[in-house]
Amino acid sequence: MAGADTWETAGLAEGSFVSHDSNDVAAGLSGCGGLGFAPSLSVAPDTSDADTPAGLTVDVRVPQEGLVTPGALATSNIKNTTVMLPPGFVINPGQAAGLQACEAGPVSGADPHRDNLPLPGEDGEEERFDGPADCQNGSKVGTVQIATPLLKEDLEGNVYILRSNPPHLKLLVAASAEGVNLKLVGDVELCEATGEMIGGRTCEAPGQLVATFSKTPELPFTDFKLSFSGGAQAALDTPTRCGTYTTTSDFTPWSTPATPDAFPSSRFQVTLGPGGTACPSGALPFAPVMTAGSTSDQAGAFTGFSMLLQRGDDQQRIESLSFREPRGLAGLISSVPLCGEAQANAGTCPAGSQIGHAVVSSGPGPYPLVLPQPG
Numbered sequence: 001m002a003g004a005d006t007w008e009t010a011g012l013a014e015g016s017f018v019s020h021d022s023n024d025v026a027a028g029l030s031g032c033g034g035l036g037f038a039p040s041l042s043v044a045p046d047t048s049d050a051d052t053p054a055g056l057t058v059d060v061r062v063p064q065e066g067l068v069t070p071g072a073l074a075t076s077n078i079k080n081t082t083v084m085l086p087p088g089f090v091i092n093p094g095q096a097a098g099l100q101a102c103e104a105g106p107v108s109g110a111d112p113h114r115d116n117l118p119l120p121g122e123d124g125e126e127e128r129f130d131g132p133a134d135c136q137n138g139s140k141v142g143t144v145q146i147a148t149p150l151l152k153e154d155l156e157g158n159v160y161i162l163r164s165n166p167p168h169l170k171l172l173v174a175a176s177a178e179g180v181n182l183k184l185v186g187d188v189e190l191c192e193a194t195g196e197m198i199g200g201r202t203c204e205a206p207g208q209l210v211a212t213f214s215k216t217p218e219l220p221f222t223d224f225k226l227s228f229s230g231g232a233q234a235a236l237d238t239p240t241r242c243g244t245y246t247t248t249s250d251f252t253p254w255s256t257p258a259t260p261d262a263f264p265s266s267r268f269q270v271t272l273g274p275g276g277t278a279c280p281s282g283a284l285p286f287a288p289v290m291t292a293g294s295t296s297d298q299a300g301a302f303t304g305f306s307m308l309l310q311r312g313d314d315q316q317r318i319e320s321l322s323f324r325e326p327r328g329l330a331g332l333i334s335s336v337p338l339c340g341e342a343q344a345n346a347g348t349c350p351a352g353s354q355i356g357h358a359v360v361s362s363g364p365g366p367y368p369l370v371l372p373q374p375g
Helices: 341-346
Strands: 002-004 012-013 038-046 058-059 076-082 138-149 156-159 168-177 179-191 210-213 222-228 243-253 266-270 289-296 305-310 360-361 369-371
Touching: 012 222, 038 266, 058 076, 138 168, 156 179
Parallel strands: none
Antiparallel strands: 002 012, 038 058, 058 222, 076 210, 076 243, 138 156, 138 222, 156 168, 168 179, 179 210, 243 266, 289 305, 360 369
Protein backbone atom coordinates (compact mmCIF):
# COMPACT_ATOMS: atom_id res chain seq x y z
CA MET A 1 0.00 0.00 0.00
CA ALA A 2 1.26 3.45 -0.86
CA GLY A 3 -0.21 6.90 -0.33
CA ALA A 4 0.44 10.54 -1.11
CA ASP A 5 -0.80 13.51 0.85
CA THR A 6 -0.05 17.20 1.51
CA TRP A 7 -0.09 19.22 4.69
CA GLU A 8 -2.81 21.50 3.27
CA THR A 9 -5.25 18.94 1.81
CA ALA A 10 -5.84 15.41 3.03
CA GLY A 11 -6.55 12.30 0.97
CA LEU A 12 -5.26 13.37 -2.44
CA ALA A 13 -4.03 9.97 -3.61
CA GLU A 14 -3.83 6.42 -2.37
CA GLY A 15 -3.03 3.09 -4.04
CA SER A 16 -1.31 -0.25 -3.75
CA PHE A 17 1.44 -2.09 -5.62
CA VAL A 18 3.32 -5.38 -5.60
CA SER A 19 7.09 -5.40 -5.96
CA HIS A 20 8.60 -7.53 -8.79
CA ASP A 21 12.01 -9.02 -9.37
CA SER A 22 14.13 -8.62 -12.53
CA ASN A 23 12.05 -11.30 -14.28
CA ASP A 24 8.81 -9.43 -13.51
CA VAL A 25 7.81 -12.06 -10.97
CA ALA A 26 5.92 -10.78 -7.94
CA ALA A 27 8.28 -10.82 -4.94
CA GLY A 28 8.71 -9.16 -1.60
CA LEU A 29 11.69 -7.25 -0.31
CA SER A 30 14.76 -9.28 0.68
CA GLY A 31 18.29 -8.78 1.91
CA CYS A 32 17.29 -6.84 5.04
CA GLY A 33 19.71 -8.97 7.06
CA GLY A 34 22.61 -7.67 4.97
CA LEU A 35 22.24 -4.09 6.20
CA GLY A 36 24.94 -2.81 8.51
CA PHE A 37 24.08 -1.32 11.90
CA ALA A 38 26.90 0.02 14.05
CA PRO A 39 25.98 3.21 15.94
CA SER A 40 28.52 4.50 18.47
CA LEU A 41 27.83 6.39 21.68
CA SER A 42 29.77 9.06 23.57
CA VAL A 43 28.48 10.49 26.87
CA ALA A 44 30.54 13.12 28.72
CA PRO A 45 29.73 15.58 31.54
CA ASP A 46 31.31 19.03 31.43
CA THR A 47 33.00 18.59 34.82
CA SER A 48 35.03 15.86 36.51
CA ASP A 49 34.13 17.06 40.04
CA ALA A 50 31.95 14.86 42.25
CA ASP A 51 28.49 15.93 43.48
CA THR A 52 28.55 19.01 41.24
CA PRO A 53 25.99 20.52 38.83
CA ALA A 54 26.95 19.29 35.37
CA GLY A 55 25.96 19.71 31.77
CA LEU A 56 26.03 16.57 29.64
CA THR A 57 26.77 15.91 25.97
CA VAL A 58 25.35 12.77 24.36
CA ASP A 59 26.75 12.08 20.88
CA VAL A 60 25.45 9.26 18.65
CA ARG A 61 27.33 8.58 15.39
CA VAL A 62 26.20 6.29 12.57
CA PRO A 63 28.40 5.45 9.55
CA GLN A 64 26.61 6.32 6.29
CA GLU A 65 29.12 5.32 3.62
CA GLY A 66 26.38 3.39 1.84
CA LEU A 67 24.59 6.62 0.96
CA VAL A 68 27.62 8.22 -0.69
CA THR A 69 29.36 5.19 -2.20
CA PRO A 70 27.88 3.80 -5.46
CA GLY A 71 26.82 0.17 -5.14
CA ALA A 72 27.22 0.06 -1.35
CA LEU A 73 24.45 -0.93 1.05
CA ALA A 74 22.97 1.74 3.28
CA THR A 75 23.03 1.41 7.06
CA SER A 76 19.76 0.52 8.75
CA ASN A 77 18.22 3.54 10.46
CA ILE A 78 17.66 3.71 14.21
CA LYS A 79 14.12 2.87 15.30
CA ASN A 80 14.31 2.75 19.12
CA THR A 81 16.94 4.17 21.46
CA THR A 82 17.39 3.46 25.17
CA VAL A 83 20.22 5.10 27.12
CA MET A 84 20.84 4.38 30.82
CA LEU A 85 23.09 6.76 32.75
CA PRO A 86 25.25 5.23 35.49
CA PRO A 87 23.91 5.11 39.06
CA GLY A 88 24.68 8.25 41.03
CA PHE A 89 24.35 10.55 38.00
CA VAL A 90 21.02 12.16 38.85
CA ILE A 91 18.83 15.13 37.97
CA ASN A 92 19.95 18.37 39.61
CA PRO A 93 16.99 19.74 41.62
CA GLY A 94 18.39 23.27 41.24
CA GLN A 95 17.46 23.36 37.56
CA ALA A 96 13.77 23.23 38.46
CA ALA A 97 13.91 26.77 39.90
CA GLY A 98 12.13 28.90 37.31
CA LEU A 99 11.77 25.98 34.87
CA GLN A 100 8.56 26.04 32.79
CA ALA A 101 6.92 23.16 30.93
CA CYS A 102 6.24 23.50 27.23
CA GLU A 103 2.56 22.75 26.61
CA ALA A 104 1.24 20.49 23.85
CA GLY A 105 -1.31 21.84 21.38
CA PRO A 106 -1.66 24.83 19.07
CA VAL A 107 -0.58 28.28 20.25
CA SER A 108 -3.42 30.79 20.48
CA GLY A 109 -3.24 33.23 17.60
CA ALA A 110 -0.27 31.45 16.01
CA ASP A 111 0.21 30.79 12.31
CA PRO A 112 -1.83 27.61 11.54
CA HIS A 113 1.26 26.15 9.85
CA ARG A 114 3.40 26.79 12.95
CA ASP A 115 2.43 24.22 15.57
CA ASN A 116 4.35 24.39 18.82
CA LEU A 117 4.92 20.64 19.30
CA PRO A 118 3.43 17.20 18.73
CA LEU A 119 0.08 16.32 20.26
CA PRO A 120 -0.79 12.92 21.77
CA GLY A 121 -2.24 10.70 19.05
CA GLU A 122 -3.69 7.22 18.86
CA ASP A 123 -2.16 4.30 20.77
CA GLY A 124 0.20 6.63 22.61
CA GLU A 125 1.80 7.89 19.40
CA GLU A 126 2.57 11.60 19.03
CA GLU A 127 1.20 13.50 16.04
CA ARG A 128 4.17 15.30 14.52
CA PHE A 129 3.18 18.58 12.90
CA ASP A 130 5.00 20.30 10.05
CA GLY A 131 5.85 23.58 11.74
CA PRO A 132 8.82 24.29 14.01
CA ALA A 133 8.39 23.95 17.75
CA ASP A 134 7.26 27.11 19.55
CA CYS A 135 8.26 26.58 23.19
CA GLN A 136 9.12 29.33 25.67
CA ASN A 137 12.76 29.85 26.68
CA GLY A 138 11.90 28.86 30.25
CA SER A 139 11.32 25.26 29.11
CA LYS A 140 14.69 24.92 27.36
CA VAL A 141 17.09 22.40 28.94
CA GLY A 142 19.64 21.91 26.14
CA THR A 143 20.51 22.08 22.46
CA VAL A 144 20.64 19.61 19.56
CA GLN A 145 22.68 19.38 16.36
CA ILE A 146 22.12 16.71 13.69
CA ALA A 147 24.28 16.10 10.62
CA THR A 148 22.72 14.17 7.74
CA PRO A 149 24.01 13.46 4.21
CA LEU A 150 20.53 14.38 2.91
CA LEU A 151 20.95 18.08 3.72
CA LYS A 152 23.78 20.54 3.14
CA GLU A 153 23.18 22.21 6.50
CA ASP A 154 23.02 20.61 9.92
CA LEU A 155 19.66 20.49 11.66
CA GLU A 156 19.95 22.66 14.77
CA GLY A 157 17.57 23.42 17.61
CA ASN A 158 16.78 22.97 21.28
CA VAL A 159 15.69 20.41 23.86
CA TYR A 160 12.62 21.32 25.91
CA ILE A 161 10.91 19.85 28.94
CA LEU A 162 7.24 19.00 28.34
CA ARG A 163 4.53 18.90 30.97
CA SER A 164 5.32 15.70 32.87
CA ASN A 165 4.31 13.65 35.85
CA PRO A 166 7.48 12.67 37.79
CA PRO A 167 9.08 10.15 37.97
CA HIS A 168 8.03 10.05 34.28
CA LEU A 169 9.47 13.00 32.36
CA LYS A 170 9.00 13.97 28.71
CA LEU A 171 11.47 15.81 26.48
CA LEU A 172 10.94 17.47 23.11
CA VAL A 173 13.91 17.52 20.73
CA ALA A 174 13.22 20.11 18.00
CA ALA A 175 15.62 20.94 15.16
CA SER A 176 15.29 22.69 11.78
CA ALA A 177 17.28 23.33 8.58
CA GLU A 178 16.50 24.08 4.94
CA GLY A 179 12.75 24.02 5.56
CA VAL A 180 12.86 20.67 7.34
CA ASN A 181 11.44 20.60 10.89
CA LEU A 182 12.18 17.59 13.09
CA LYS A 183 10.41 17.01 16.42
CA LEU A 184 11.09 13.97 18.60
CA VAL A 185 9.37 13.21 21.90
CA GLY A 186 11.46 11.23 24.37
CA ASP A 187 10.72 9.70 27.76
CA VAL A 188 13.04 9.96 30.76
CA GLU A 189 12.26 7.61 33.62
CA LEU A 190 13.66 7.88 37.15
CA CYS A 191 14.35 4.58 38.88
CA GLU A 192 12.47 4.41 42.15
CA ALA A 193 14.04 1.20 43.46
CA THR A 194 17.00 -1.08 42.84
CA GLY A 195 16.00 -3.95 40.56
CA GLU A 196 13.14 -2.06 38.88
CA MET A 197 12.80 -2.78 35.14
CA ILE A 198 12.52 0.22 32.78
CA GLY A 199 12.70 -0.15 29.00
CA GLY A 200 14.15 -3.62 29.36
CA ARG A 201 16.95 -2.33 31.62
CA THR A 202 17.45 -3.16 35.30
CA CYS A 203 17.85 -0.23 37.70
CA GLU A 204 21.00 -0.39 39.80
CA ALA A 205 20.03 2.38 42.23
CA PRO A 206 17.17 4.78 43.03
CA GLY A 207 17.35 8.01 41.03
CA GLN A 208 19.11 6.39 38.06
CA LEU A 209 17.99 7.82 34.70
CA VAL A 210 16.74 5.87 31.66
CA ALA A 211 16.01 7.83 28.45
CA THR A 212 13.99 6.31 25.60
CA PHE A 213 13.12 7.50 22.08
CA SER A 214 10.73 5.14 20.29
CA LYS A 215 9.86 4.78 16.59
CA THR A 216 12.01 7.69 15.49
CA PRO A 217 11.66 8.70 11.81
CA GLU A 218 13.88 6.93 9.29
CA LEU A 219 16.15 9.93 8.83
CA PRO A 220 19.72 8.77 8.11
CA PHE A 221 22.24 10.83 10.08
CA THR A 222 25.94 10.72 10.73
CA ASP A 223 26.02 12.67 13.99
CA PHE A 224 23.24 13.32 16.53
CA LYS A 225 24.47 15.48 19.41
CA LEU A 226 22.39 16.45 22.45
CA SER A 227 23.96 18.93 24.88
CA PHE A 228 22.15 19.46 28.18
CA SER A 229 22.70 22.82 29.89
CA GLY A 230 25.56 23.32 32.32
CA GLY A 231 26.47 25.99 34.86
CA ALA A 232 25.38 26.43 38.47
CA GLN A 233 21.81 25.36 37.58
CA ALA A 234 22.88 22.56 35.26
CA ALA A 235 20.53 19.77 34.24
CA LEU A 236 22.33 16.99 36.13
CA ASP A 237 24.39 16.26 39.22
CA THR A 238 27.54 14.11 39.07
CA PRO A 239 28.00 11.04 41.32
CA THR A 240 29.22 11.64 44.85
CA ARG A 241 32.27 9.36 44.53
CA CYS A 242 35.34 9.48 42.30
CA GLY A 243 35.73 6.66 39.82
CA THR A 244 34.91 5.45 36.32
CA TYR A 245 31.25 5.45 35.29
CA THR A 246 29.70 3.66 32.33
CA THR A 247 26.65 4.70 30.31
CA THR A 248 24.94 1.78 28.54
CA SER A 249 22.53 1.77 25.61
CA ASP A 250 20.31 -0.34 23.36
CA PHE A 251 19.72 0.73 19.73
CA THR A 252 17.08 -1.12 17.70
CA PRO A 253 17.22 -0.82 13.86
CA TRP A 254 14.20 -0.49 11.58
CA SER A 255 15.36 -3.73 9.93
CA THR A 256 14.76 -5.67 13.15
CA PRO A 257 14.63 -8.64 13.63
CA ALA A 258 16.71 -9.33 10.51
CA THR A 259 19.39 -7.02 11.93
CA PRO A 260 20.26 -7.38 15.64
CA ASP A 261 20.32 -4.54 18.16
CA ALA A 262 23.52 -2.65 18.95
CA PHE A 263 24.68 -2.05 22.55
CA PRO A 264 27.45 0.59 22.54
CA SER A 265 28.62 2.04 25.85
CA SER A 266 30.61 5.07 26.96
CA ARG A 267 32.78 5.79 30.01
CA PHE A 268 33.69 8.98 31.86
CA GLN A 269 35.68 9.64 35.02
CA VAL A 270 35.05 11.63 38.19
CA THR A 271 38.51 12.56 39.41
CA LEU A 272 38.01 15.30 42.03
CA GLY A 273 35.79 16.07 44.98
CA PRO A 274 33.27 18.96 45.04
CA GLY A 275 34.93 22.28 44.26
CA GLY A 276 38.10 20.59 43.00
CA THR A 277 39.01 19.08 46.37
CA ALA A 278 40.81 15.77 46.70
CA CYS A 279 38.84 12.56 46.33
CA PRO A 280 38.02 10.95 49.69
CA SER A 281 40.06 7.82 50.27
CA GLY A 282 37.40 5.98 52.26
CA ALA A 283 33.68 6.26 52.82
CA LEU A 284 32.17 9.66 52.30
CA PRO A 285 31.71 11.65 55.50
CA PHE A 286 28.22 12.02 56.90
CA ALA A 287 27.97 14.83 59.43
CA PRO A 288 24.75 16.80 58.98
CA VAL A 289 24.41 19.80 61.29
CA MET A 290 21.19 20.50 63.19
CA THR A 291 20.21 23.68 65.01
CA ALA A 292 16.94 23.66 66.96
CA GLY A 293 15.30 25.59 69.74
CA SER A 294 12.24 27.38 71.10
CA THR A 295 11.51 31.06 70.62
CA SER A 296 10.93 31.54 74.37
CA ASP A 297 13.17 30.70 77.33
CA GLN A 298 10.35 30.86 79.89
CA ALA A 299 9.39 27.58 81.58
CA GLY A 300 5.83 26.37 81.07
CA ALA A 301 5.09 29.05 78.44
CA PHE A 302 3.65 28.89 74.94
CA THR A 303 6.42 29.05 72.39
CA GLY A 304 7.28 28.52 68.80
CA PHE A 305 9.86 25.94 67.82
CA SER A 306 12.23 25.88 64.83
CA MET A 307 14.76 23.43 63.50
CA LEU A 308 17.43 23.72 60.78
CA LEU A 309 19.12 20.65 59.28
CA GLN A 310 22.02 21.12 56.84
CA ARG A 311 24.20 18.76 54.79
CA GLY A 312 27.30 19.73 52.80
CA ASP A 313 27.77 18.86 49.11
CA ASP A 314 30.81 16.73 49.99
CA GLN A 315 28.81 14.37 52.23
CA GLN A 316 26.59 11.36 51.75
CA ARG A 317 23.03 12.14 50.69
CA ILE A 318 20.32 11.84 53.34
CA GLU A 319 18.04 8.83 52.84
CA SER A 320 15.54 9.28 55.68
CA LEU A 321 14.76 11.68 58.52
CA SER A 322 13.49 11.13 62.07
CA PHE A 323 13.19 13.82 64.76
CA ARG A 324 12.30 13.62 68.45
CA GLU A 325 11.50 16.73 70.47
CA PRO A 326 13.19 17.22 73.88
CA ARG A 327 11.48 15.85 76.98
CA GLY A 328 8.98 18.29 78.44
CA LEU A 329 8.21 20.04 75.16
CA ALA A 330 4.58 19.28 74.33
CA GLY A 331 2.15 20.42 71.66
CA LEU A 332 -1.31 21.79 72.35
CA ILE A 333 -3.27 20.61 69.32
CA SER A 334 -6.56 19.39 70.84
CA SER A 335 -8.49 22.25 69.22
CA VAL A 336 -6.77 22.00 65.82
CA PRO A 337 -9.00 20.47 63.09
CA LEU A 338 -7.38 17.45 61.51
CA CYS A 339 -6.54 17.23 57.82
CA GLY A 340 -7.78 14.00 56.26
CA GLU A 341 -5.42 11.68 54.41
CA ALA A 342 -7.09 12.33 51.05
CA GLN A 343 -6.81 16.09 51.55
CA ALA A 344 -3.18 15.76 52.62
CA ASN A 345 -2.35 13.70 49.51
CA ALA A 346 -4.06 16.30 47.31
CA GLY A 347 -2.40 19.26 49.10
CA THR A 348 -5.78 20.79 50.01
CA CYS A 349 -5.63 20.83 53.82
CA PRO A 350 -7.74 23.58 55.44
CA ALA A 351 -5.85 26.57 56.78
CA GLY A 352 -7.06 25.83 60.30
CA SER A 353 -5.10 22.55 60.39
CA GLN A 354 -1.74 24.25 59.83
CA ILE A 355 0.53 24.20 62.87
CA GLY A 356 3.78 25.21 61.18
CA HIS A 357 5.63 25.32 57.88
CA ALA A 358 8.72 23.82 56.26
CA VAL A 359 11.22 25.13 53.71
CA VAL A 360 13.45 22.64 51.88
CA SER A 361 16.56 23.42 49.82
CA SER A 362 17.74 20.58 47.58
CA GLY A 363 20.59 20.25 45.10
CA PRO A 364 24.36 20.86 44.95
CA GLY A 365 26.12 24.12 44.16
CA PRO A 366 25.20 27.70 44.98
CA TYR A 367 21.66 27.60 43.57
CA PRO A 368 19.66 24.73 45.08
CA LEU A 369 15.92 24.33 44.52
CA VAL A 370 13.97 25.99 47.35
CA LEU A 371 10.46 24.68 48.15
CA PRO A 372 8.11 26.38 48.40
CA GLN A 373 9.41 28.83 45.81
CA PRO A 374 9.80 32.37 47.19
CA GLY A 375 6.79 34.48 46.17
